[in-house]
Amino acid sequence: MSLFPVQSRKLNLPAAALSAAQERDFELQGYGFEAAPEQLRRPRIVRVGLVQNKIPLPTDTAVAVQVAALHRRIEEIVEVAAICGVNIVCFQEAWTMPFAFCTREKLPWTEFAESAEDGPTTKFCQELAKKYNMVVVSPILERDEIHGGTLWNAAVVISNSGAVLGKSRKNHIPRVGDFNESTYYMEGNTGHPVFQTQFGTIAVNICYGRHHPLNWLMFSMNGAEIIFNPSATIGKLSESLWPIEARNAAIANHCFTCPINRVGTEYYKNAFTSGDGGKAHHDLGHFYGSSYVAAPDGSRTPGLSRTRDGLLVVEMDLNLCRQVSDKWNFKMTGRYEMYADKLTEAVQPYFIPSIIKE
Numbered sequence: 385m386s387l388f389p390v391q392s393r394k395l396n397l398p399a400a401a402l403s404a405a406q407e408r409d410f411e412l413q414g415y416g417f418e419a420a421p422e423q424l425r426r427p428r429i430v431r432v433g434l435v436q437n438k439i440p441l442p443t444d445t446a447v448a449v450q451v452a453a454l455h456r457r458i459e460e461i462v463e464v465a466a467i468c469g470v471n472i473v474c475f476q477e478a479w480t481m482p483f484a485f486c487t488r489e490k491l492p493w494t495e496f497a498e499s500a501e502d503g504p505t506t507k508f509c510q511e512l513a514k515k516y517n518m519v520v521v522s523p524i525l526e527r528d529e530i531h532g533g534t535l536w537n538a539a540v541v542i543s544n545s546g547a548v549l550g551k552s553r554k555n556h557i558p559r560v561g562d563f564n565e566s567t568y569y570m571e572g573n574t575g576h577p578v579f580q581t582q583f584g585t586i587a588v589n590i591c592y593g594r595h596h597p598l599n600w601l602m603f604s605m606n607g608a609e610i611i612f613n614p615s616a617t618i619g620k621l622s623e624s625l626w627p628i629e630a631r632n633a634a635i636a637n638h639c640f641t642c643p644i645n646r647v648g649t650e651y652y653k654n655a656f657t658s659g660d661g662g663k664a665h666h667d668l669g670h671f672y673g674s675s676y677v678a679a680p681d682g683s684r685t686p687g688l689s690r691t692r693d694g695l696l697v698v699e700m701d702l703n704l705c706r707q708v709s710d711k712w713n714f715k716m717t718g719r720y721e722m723y724a725d726k727l728t729e730a731v732q733p734y735f736i737p738s739i740i741k742e
């Protein structure tokens with residue numbers, strides 16, 4: 385049986401958008417998911433845009449120059465998203481910088497950190513949001529000056545009015561391979577915020593949270609209809625998991641999920657080791673793109689390219705979330721009170737596992 389049993393339909397995107405994407409050298413794909421007509425609710429159609437991209441400049445270019453080049457690249461992609469009628473756009477994890485946490489060096493990488501509330505990247509995104517009447521989800525390395533200049537991996541959510549709605553910090557920090565992120569920031573303390581936008585309720589489950597079903601669940605418990613998953617991950621580590629985890633989360637939580645991964649290989653002047661006895665090396669590996677959207681009925685779009693910058697435009701009728709929920713009703717059969725009680729016991733230091741022995 386095909387892995388794409390209920391395929392999304394192909395969207396007809398404007399010719400101007402297709403030619404601009406070609407000129408600007410990025411892939412542009414469009415797909416749509418439908419829901420059944422209802423008597424009491426009108427369809428709730430929303431278009432999301434997922435952006436995946438390489439870093440345009442070498443990692444040893446001056447910090448401000450790298451950030452400016454990324455702003456320019458995103459600006460030209462978002463302009464095309466606007467032509468395609470995108471209502472909510474989401475960028476990849478830590479989109480204003482190379483994914484340099486593999487190096488374990490502090491400078492210059494910590495210099496990429498910015499205020500979520502009024503840093504230059506947030507201001508840039510506010511302009512985009514107002515200009516295109518678009519909600520912008522902007523995952524950055526955050527510096528929180530109010531709390532001692534601490535660093536966080538956070539996604540800033542900006543309303544289509546241009547107002548900063550809030551931020552969602554990464555809850556699960558990887559300790560795997562060269563993903564040495566715990567050297568830079570701690571587990572997020574913002575919980576599972578869901579943002580009510582004009583186009584639907586959205587949440588952001590940043591990268592490694594993808595492997596944690598309870599993280600998806602809690603965003604869903606708070607009412608998320610669309611959960612973005614901005615990521616940075618490499619082929620040899622996670623490509624076998626990529627098509628499954630976010631898709632399964634869409635099914636399990638009766639919502640749409642939108643995993644996004646960067647593309648390309650990023651090189652660093654100073655070699656670093658992986659602490660596994662292997663040779664020192666200069667790159668983390670190949671970021672394989674393959675961004676896609678999964679729907680609550682288990683269908684999904686094809687993925688974007690493994691190597692090229694891209695914009696995935698996906699139209700969805702959010703009524704599908706409740707329709708699938710009414711059919712499968714996992715929120716009714718979930719037995720959450722049983723798990724809540726047992727988990728509360730299981731996390732205690734002197735927990736005794738319930739094993740029946742002869």
Ligand SMILES: NC(=O)NCCC(=O)O
Pocket residue numbers: 477557558563591592615616617618621622
């Ligand atoms: N950025 C990040 O959390 N990457 C970890 C690797 C993965 O989750 O596949």
